[in-house]
Amino acid sequence: MHTDTRIEIDRDVCIGAGQCALAAPKVFAQDDDGFSTLLPGREEGGGDPMVREAARACPVSAITVAER
Incomplete structure (x- = not known):
């Protein structure tokens, strides 16, 4: 999945x-x-639907998921 x-x-x-x-x-x-x-x-997430949830779960907001 792209x-x-x-x-x-x-x-x-x-x-x-x-x-x-x-x-x-x-x-x-x-x-x-x-x-x-x-x-x-996995720099693009590989289409994993949980990537955004993982970013939200980070207690210090160290993860950014950005649209290209």
């Missing part, structure tokens, strides 16, 4: 709460330091 969105994680804001990985585990993971990261090839 998508016209771009996902960005502000690593300076992320606190590693992990809500994104719980909401959209096919798109987000936590790195070795516990901070949010995108799984390889």
Whole structure:
């Protein structure tokens, strides 16, 4: 599924709460330091309908889902 969105994680804001990985585990993971990261090839979300929910679930609003 093609998508016209771009996902960005502000690593300076992320606190590693992990809500994104719980909401959209096919798109987000936590790195070795516990901070949010995108799984390889998922910068556009891969059409996952939970990407926006993951961004809303972030307690510090570190995730941006932008339309291109």
